[in-house]
Amino acid sequence: MRRATIGVLGGGQLGRMLALAGHRLGLWLRFYDRAPDAVAGHVGELQVGEFTDAARLERFAAGLDVVTYEFENVPIDTARHLSRLVAVLPAPIALEQAQDRLREKDLFTRLGIATPPFRDVESRAALDLAVADLGLPAVLKTRRLGYDGKGQAVLRGPAEVDRAWDRLAGSAPLILESLVAFEREVSIIAARSTRGEVAFYPLVENEHRDGILRLSRCPAPRSTAPVERQARDAAAALMAAMDYAGVLTVEFFDVGGRLLANEMAPRVHNSGHWTIDGAATSQFENHLRAILGLPLGDCSPTGHAAMINLIGTHPPLERLAAIPGARVHLYGKEPRPGRKLGHVTIVESDGGVLARRLDEARRSVLPP
């Protein structure tokens, strides 16, 4: 029996978890990454090369049923080149939208998805106009290649405008966004298959620190049906507009029960890691099902789940394994400040028990 073979651009922890889900289904995954020590290579075939190396990319594509990606900064030309050889899903158009904050927010607006006010900043003069228009506080961001809070500057007063411009301007085009006073950040993990079937996990509540996700909880505490519906409607509209196949993540600010879309990621997402232990089907398996045109799996949560990221450093496995109720995931990466090394998920049928165990677990995993 021939196994379906899936190519993945990028070989980090998201690829690694895609591979673990793929092996369960008897699939074969082949990764392409610039780094010979990319951690997906521990669990699948790894080909090493630059994303501009057409010959290596063609060798990578040979015999693949489909190509997908596990990070959204895949060069568009790479995706387009591959799409002439083999199906690339989600389609490169989704990459283009997600890589550019301006195009992404234009798409939100066109689809009627609420998003914080924003302005294109093409010059220093345009920045002044944008500041006058939106008011402060606001956030100046590079349109491209920002992640985990990088490429951003918060403008709280007029004195900060020059400094932010000097730091971020250069060859990189910028965007100014209103800084929204939100109560919390939430995200939705959605999936759409090549047959148009869609599925949604419940809304997730996220806590960030220094721009990096620290904690996700699902179901999101105090979530209501109207809030869930806004998130689903937004994800559904985006997926339909892009004729999307795969898992799509949309992050929102919750402002008094009104969701404002912040950004989308055309891939599996850190805020969906809880699904490995806390849902009938994981986001990784559903991404594979979606791009292979298989029926999507059940997204129902099996309890109340919380996921804590292990960032920069973590206690030894022996201590992590002793945390009551913790499901431990380590990615095989070398410790480095700000690096995502693993995560711990707790799933409990009772929300109160989860809250207590989460408190214990957070104390256990924090650096002393």
Place this chain on the structure above:
Amino acid sequence: MRRATIGVLGGGQLGRMLALAGHRLGLWLRFYDRAPDAVAGHVGELQVGEFTDAARLERFAAGLDVVTYEFENVPIDTARHLSRLVAVLPAPIALEQAQDRLREKDLFTRLGIATPPFRDVESRAALDLAVADLGLPAVLKTRRLGYDGKGQAVLRGPAEVDRAWDRLAGSAPLILESLVAFEREVSIIAARSTRGEVAFYPLVENEHRDGILRLSRCPAPRSTAPVERQARDAAAALMAAMDYAGVLTVEFFDVGGRLLANEMAPRVHNSGHWTIDGAATSQFENHLRAILGLPLGDCSPTGHAAMINLIGTHPPLERLAAIPGARVHLYGKEPRPGRKLGHVTIVESDGGVLARRLDEARRSVLPP
């Protein structure tokens, strides 16, 4: 950070699932198998060689923290040879006990664990004496290398004694066991760590056909505290007696609430596959935790679970993925009659829902 590296003798589906559990924890697994296409090689490092090839075994052992095995017919000399180079867990003594039905049953008896009456059969004359002693029906079995019902003959009347002898006798020593009229077969998956910590999954009820496991359910329907206790006590006594480290499985016949130990397996077991989807910690992760001296993980079931083996052939992934509630596992093996190719697990919080979904699933996976 140096990852612990675990060597595994055997590279079949049990090894493959050990590797998937190990990768979650950031561990590294290296397999040793005679077959270059052993399916654990899809998900970990595979070294190919004969179990008698000392030079290759030494290369295999280099740099390993511990060696374990995923099938119990590892030659004892191989295990002993390796144990001079690196820790082998469970210790070779457990292999010796489990490989020989006579020694195994002698151990059960010595520890006060009830087992069906049995007699050593060293000769044709000894067989007649054993038949006279135990009465018929009885089962004549090879003492070694039996699995999935192979190497056995049921004696229902005196006329079958000669035929069974002719078929099974040769160089292989035999054992005669009374054929017990049991209500059901159950098994317990237990774990003991190198620190002496023990943990038990709830009792599993198993259905076999043609000597091969078809269905496991956990918790075992109609199980009672006294029955659970008999199983735990037996497993605990065996693990203590062998100073055991790892997962140990003991299979029993349930005769009116009295458990008779049938056999034990010094390894993860097919009747524990439900733990991947249906328990807080899988048997595979707990085996790794046990041999590494890590705290054992929570064995609590997360609901009512049923596991259906896919044997010889199975519907395409597309149809398996459409079965409501099914968690699909395929091992990447070529179809062949009697071969275990994968399994499907269903987990439901409600026992009645499980029963209905199980009925649907069994109809879906059976060959048309």
